[in-house]
Amino acid sequence: MYQEKVNSILLVNSYLTYCKMKNPNSPNVKMAQRYLTTKIGQTLQTTREKSKVFYNFLPFLSFLIR
DSSP: OHHHHHHHHHHHHHHHHHHHHHOTTSHHHHHHHHHHHHHHHHHHHHHHHHHHHHHHHHHHHHHHHO
């Protein structure tokens, strides 16, 4: 699932690069930038949520190790 999201981000990024080289002020560039920003934000949000669960578990884990 995560790899699919990364592949999608890379694909949109390459499309954005192509559009910027063609015409930096086209509406496609702005749309691709917004889409890319949204996708990156969503991917980072899910990554942060997973890491929060892990970090919330650490104090309990350290208690078990002692």
